[in-house]
Amino acid sequence: MSSSVAVLLEACNVGKSFGGVQALKDVSLTIRANEIYGLIGPNGAGKTTFFNVLTGLYPRDGGEVLFDGRALDLANPYRVAEAGIARTFQNIRLFGSMTALENVMVGRHVRTRAGVFGAILRTPGQRAEEAAVKRRAQELLHYVGIPHRAEALARHLSYGDQRRLEIARALATEPKLLALDEPAAGMNATETAGLRQLIEGLRADGLTVLLIEHDVKLVMGLCDRVAVLDYGEKIAEDVPAVVQKDPKVIEAYLGGSIGG
């Protein structure tokens, strides 16, 4: 990678609690442009909570997030998508009775304009936009490797294909940062290898990737830098080789989850 250290996302003291439980304690981290950034930690460390706060699904209790040089409006998830952060979900959330193609087309919503009257009157502008949306969606299905499944209902896709479709839908929003929540969960070795290729390709195409993952081998092999959360606190943030040797990290993993 080049020596440029342009910062894409900077989270400062992000906090979140549920009732009395502090799920996130003043988490600060910095994601640089075009890197693959891993977020790891034992079960219940607050990784997904961080994702949900970052993408506006949970209201945060405190802290700021700077994205691409501007303060991110976390009050509405669609604003986050508009700003250029797209995400996938740990327990895949697709639009089950829509086709794969339509799922991706929904992702174009935030970058397109056509309204009700355009659709009813079939104005030239609307028709052109609709064609462009469809074309882009087909390209993206091709990109993630499932063009042959375009007309299949999302809920009938295989598990691995569903993961890919979710990534395609996220990419359709033209994100600068793609946040993947445990994309390898439940995948077999071949599927994981394919996923790894896909993520590396995304980076090669200029995207920045934020990755939550349990598969430590995948994270260590793939990520440029890694942050470790434990009990809602960041206990380490560095290149994988350093994080792996950090006594606090070893303690969190060995002390936290036996055999995990």
Next chain:
Amino acid sequence: MNRKILGFVLIGVALLILPHVLTQVGTAWVRIANLAILFIFLSLGLNIVVGMAGLLDLGYVAFYAVGAYLWALLASPHFGLHLPFWIILPLGALLACIAGAVLGAPCLRLRGDYLAIVTLGFGEIVRIFMNNLSTPFNITNGPKGITGIDDVSIGSISFATTDSFFGIPFTGPVKYYYMLLALLLLIIIVNLRLQNSRIGRAWVAIREDEIAAKAAGINTWNVKLLAFAMGASFGGIAGGMFAAMQGFISPESFVLHESIIIVAMVVLGGMGNVWGVIAGALLLSFVPEILRYTVEPVQMALFGRQLVEPEVLRMLLFGAALVLTMRFRPAGIWPESRHRREMSEARGAGA
């Protein structure tokens, strides 16, 4: 493809001839056909809200009432106003649309089942107001309703009288039939075009998984409000037509049962699928009428008296339609085209 076009042409011709055939049987049947078209229209309006966006609106009849009362107040001796239909109908649509937005705004953050109950409450509130806004200022004339409502008239052609064109008599109900058919065509086009559009996809996405829709960049609140307001405006148009056709309206016509009937039509036919909803509305419009004309003689013949009123059977039919559809065919008798598209794809892959 050509066969499909031929099919549409045949159906079109049949629909154009139908009222004249029905007139031979009895003008009552033309009126029944008109009400059926009105219910198809309402179902397709509600389909936008319930079918596409997945928002169970149990107070849809409130918007129907808004349109009907607006027509009744602006074109009847009640206030002495007699505005033409091309002013009232759009005005009714607009007013219902505003009512939809105002009622929808506070409740669209609610979860689905709560939304259903709240809309039902709103429907009741509207009914209570219709019943009571006769004092101290007489606006709605209370439970007595409003009579002497103007018929539609276009230029010199009044829908109240019979005219002959090309030697064919066009009675009032027949004229309404054609007007309703034109409106129906309009709403079918609206439904079909919205279904495969940016907004329509956003609605279905919200129906399927609201959280994922949010994360995919949809401003769910706005988009839901749009569905609500659009559905409401079609309800307003239908209400206006109803008032003109009947010449008399009262709060009795806008009770919860009416809302449930429309929901049943959408649900039975297949939420989200235009043709399914039409089939559902047709079925639930005509079967009760057929029952009305058969059940009584059959009961008289068998038992010598009427044990079960047709109206009771009608409501039982709607109740059973809801329960049995959910149990055995949750996607309706004619599911959304997306499902069928995939079936054909599967067959193609297998071959």
Next chain:
Amino acid sequence: MDIFLQQIINGLTTGSVYAIVALGYTMVYGVIQLINFAHGDVVMVGAMVAFTVIMGVVGMGLPLPPFMIVLAGVLAAIPACMAVGFLLERAAYRPLRHAPRLAPLITAIGMSIILQQVALLIWGRDPRAFPQIMDNPSFAIGGAAISAVQIAIILLSVALMAGLTWFVYRTKFGIAMRATAENVNIAGLMGIDANRVIAGTFIIAAALGAVAGVMYGTYYGIAHYTMGFILGLKAFSAAVLGGIGNLAGAMLGGLLLGLVEALGAGYIGEFTDLCRWPVVSAMLAERCAADGHVVLFGSNYQDVFAFAVLILVLVFRPSGLLGERVSERA
């Protein structure tokens, strides 16, 4: 007469009935997150069955004390409603346990229509007047009056609430119910038969509904096949006001809703009397001089209060007064 106190007494009475019906909604919702839309109609069935039995016993001319006759009505209504509740759960809701949330609600609406129409077939279209067999003396308290029936309703409600609380917190079945409400899967792992618990919950809710139906019928002296709709909607509003899924909430919500309604109906006419407001009354000088009052909204708007409360609560505090579970389970 002290109108304020009188309205409080009336409000507490209807509120007690709402509370008992609301318990039915909240128990079922707590266990399977279903708005049992047909619950109001179960209450109606209770009132109707009791009416039939009471009329029958009166017709036979047995020399029974009136209290016993009403008791006979209640004792007949309870098993009848339990059977209806059981059938509802078994035939309509259980097959949809894993369907999307709206499916059972739509089914519930269908069942509500069916119950009403069946009741219409059995008991007819006209309202049925409850025979006034009991003496209903009134007692004066602080410038207001409270009738024996009102006292009976309030006391019986309190007893039922206490009994239910004991049942839910102290008996084995109650504990199983609460465990199922907490997490149906984990309760299953602990050896709780969820099907039995859910069916039991429906049956208990229906039994409470039966008693509420008789109370309502006795208080208003009337039963009608559509009475369950508005009563059910109000009781549901009460359950939401208190925090749905929460037993104490349903009781509190019911009583509060009864009070809001009674006081609202009692005072809204006064507040919206246009002749009281200087600017408007000047415009209406003629009518005010003639009638003395130009009331914009009278007590005939009573039913609006419950819905207004429902909407306000859902918009501003969806978890209700005592509810905790705010976030939707993902």
